[in-house]
Amino acid sequence: MANVLEVEHLRVSFGENEVLGDLSFAVPEGSVLAVIGPNGSGKTVLFQALIGSVPHQGTIRWSEGVRLGYVPQKLDIERDLPVTGADFLRAKAAISGASHGEIGRALSLVGLEPGAARKPIGTLSGGQFQRLLLAFALLAHPNVLLFDEPTAGVDERGGERIYETIRRLQMEERMTLLLISHELSVVYRYATSVLCIGRDHPCFGAPKEILTPEMIASVYGAPVKYHHHDA
């Protein structure tokens, strides 16, 4: 199967502080890559490098015709920002040339009630806001979805629902999925391959090879070398 993404010797530094050092991996079309690692290991920075929002060294090669959808981890939205979910989705539709019908489709795919979409985005609950961001990412038919901690700030049931949704989307729409997650059980169940960024060398392989007690201890066990905040 062809690769959607090939990364070779990727490095990211902020000033003198190297946040990511020498990462190489590939993501085949239609697969699920889970990125794991302790807080501050640079998982979010990796995604930001992949979408081109932080400068990097090394090679990031997306295949031709890739359309990215990106769902960030946490956004700092003021409660009284007068922008509704519908404003936000309509803006994406207008930028990408998607029709209004597609907004309705994206909302029903993620299970967000139209009533919630009419409220200012700062007043939505964690789960509703996460689903709104997912709906935004799904507009204009992406074939690759990057999802940073899909269930951070969402209660358990809401979290399960989000995982079910992305799993279904991934199967039905043949999407390639890149996922940052702390939930190793989810990673074990859903991922085709796992990339771990820890204190030592990064590791990359099938969940069965990576998610062994020894490997997990080596990734999460020791204190991390760099303190970079993901937010």
Added chain:
Amino acid sequence: MREIGTLALSAGMAAAAGLVGCFAVMRRMTLASDAISHVALPGIGIAIAFHVHPLLGGAAALLLGTLLVWALEHRTRISTETVIGVVFSTALAVGSLLASGEDLIDALLGAPGEIGGWEIALGLAGALAVIAFVLAQRNRLVVALVSPDMARTAGVDVSKLDLAFLLAFALAVALGLRYLGVLLMGSLVIIPAATARYLARSLGGMLGMAVAFAVASTLAGGLLAARIHRPTGPVIIAVAAAFFFASLLARARR
């Protein structure tokens, strides 16, 4: 005919300020906006010294100041707020030294005076350009405001958009210099938009209300200033501030 043109120009200038202000307020640029308008003063001072139209000097200085802010935000890691605080206060000091007497008071507080035909035409063209920019780019602006990263994956060139927005901002400030002066033009950008932000529940609502408050403050303030023989700028801002405090009360009751 000239009167209708003057009226249209002040309404167009105010509408442009209200629209640009919405995104300035939502991007939390409130203090920066005020400081940026001060940078026009040395330009005005130099223009007066060389017998050039003061507003041309002011506009040129604003353009330079805007490019400086953008470059600092995107190319360096110096805190933008620090730089704005230092550079723009210096601009105000230098400008006050360059201009003097009546000219200085007019430049600081605004004095519409007689406006020539070509000035009306040029001003209206500028106001329409700013209005068209904000309305056409509002979708990109709002997505970049919520998340620059999501905007990037949606195909928005965020850095270019920031520059275009700052230029529209500078143009809106330049348009209002004659009415409100260097000290207060930033406030016409911010106060009506802040008022609209308190009252509105959607983006369209905020844009519409900000325009309405800015235009109403400018027209009412202009008339009132002429009647009580005071500089226009302070009166316009007093009216805008009255709307703002009324909106606080209205929201507290809601």
